[in-house]
Amino acid sequence: MPKGTPDWRDFRNLSDIDFDHRYRLLVEAVQDYAIFMLDPAGQVTSWNPGAQRAKGYSPDEIVGKHFSVFYTAEDLAAGKPERLLADAGTHGRAEDEGWRVRKDGSRFWANVVITAVHDESGKLLGFAKITRDMSERRRLEELERAVATSARVQQARENEQKRIARELHDDLGQQITALKMTLALHEAELLPHIRSSAPGLLQSAREISGQVDAMAVAVRRIAADLRPPVLDDLGLEAALEWMTDGFRHRYGVAARCKLPTEELRLNDIAAISLFRVAQEALTNVARHARANTVLVTLSTDGKYCRLQVEDDGVGLPDDCTVRGNAFGLVGMRERMLQLGGVLSIDSRPGNGVSVTAQVPLEKILVEA
Ligand SMILES: Nc1ncnc2c1ncn2[C@@H]1O[C@H](COP(=O)(O)OP(=O)(O)O)[C@@H](O)[C@H]1O
Ligand SMILES: [Mg+2]
Structure with a gap:
C-alpha cells in the first residue's frame, strides 16, 4: 500500500485477526457473486460459497487447479485466460463478459472482474476474481x-x-x-x-x-x-366490417361488428396488426369454435384501443397447451407486444372464447 494512504482498518481499531475474521465472514456470506483468489500463475487459492453456487465446484475440487477450467474451448484456443491475467497484471484490473463453463459442462453468461493484488512492497501476490452470473439479464436482452x-x-x-x-x-x-x-x-x-x-x-x-x-x-x-385494399383505402373500421360480412357469408355464422362512433386514426402498423389479430381470431372461430354467433368489437376509452372477438362456441380445450405448429395465438400475442399492448384470451368451456387485444392509443395513433 502506498505510504500516506489511510488504511480503513485503522479507523475501526480492528486487529488484523479481527479484520481477517470479518473479511472472511463477509466473503463467505456472499452467495450471488463468485469471489475467489488466484495465485500469480492463475491457480485457485480460495473459493467462496457464491463461487460454488455459480460454478458447481466445492473448495476441495477446485483449490489448486488452474482457473482456465472455467473457460470455453474457443476462449482457451484464443488464449483468453492468460490475456485477462496479463491485462490485470499490467493495468491493475481487467473486466470481461462472456461464456463460462460450470463443473457439469453447462455454460453461463458471466461478468468477470479480475483485480491484481500487491503487497506493501508492490510485489504481485495474485488476483482477486469476482464473477457474476448474468444469464438472466442476457436472456432478457436476447x-x-x-x-x-x-x-x-x-x-x-x-x-x-x-x-x-x-x-x-x-x-x-x-x-x-x-x-x-x-x-x-x-x-x-x-x-x-x-x-x-x-x-x-x-x-x-x-x-x-x-x-x-x-x-x-x-x-x-x-x-x-x-x-385487403379496403384497409389501405378506408381504414381499420371499414376493413373489420368487410371481414365480418365476408365471414357471415362464407361460414353462415351470425357475425356482427361494433365500431366506435368516432373514427380512430391509426398508423399503418397498428391498423394491419389489429386487422391480422381479428382475421386470425375469426379463422380460429371458423376452424375450432362451432359457434352460432360472433361479435367483433373495436372500442376506445381515450387511453386504450381495444379489439375483441367473442364467440359462443365450444371454448378452448382443457389441454390447450400450445402446439409447436399452432402459431395463431402466439402470433397475435407477438403482434400486440410489438405495439406495446397485451392480448388476453378468456374461455369458459361451452361458453365460447373471447380474444381481447388492448393497445395504448399513444403508440398507435397517426401523429398529428
Ligand atoms: N375460438 C376458439 N374456439 C375454440 N378453440 C379455439 C379457438 N381459438 C383457438 N382455439 C384452440 O386453440 C388452439 C390454438 O390456436 P392457434 O394458435 O390459432 O392454432 P391453430 O388454429 O393453428 O390450431 C387451437 O388448436 C384450438 O384448439
Ligand atoms: Mg389458428
Missing part, C-alpha cells in the same frame, strides 16, 4: 432482440404481401379483364358462324369464358386475403 427482429420480419412480410397483392390486382387482374373482353368480342362475332356448323366449339368457348371469370374472382380473393 428476448428483447428476438421481439425486435420478429417485428422487423413481420413488417417486411406485410410489405411483401402488399406488393404481391398489388401486382396480382393491377397486373394479372388487368390482363384477365382484357382477356375476358377479347373473348366476349370473339364470341359475339363467331356466334352467327359457328352456331350451326360447330356447336361444340361454341360450348367450349363459353366454358373458357366461365373459367376466365373464375380466375378473376380467385385473383381478387387471393389479393384481398394478402392485403
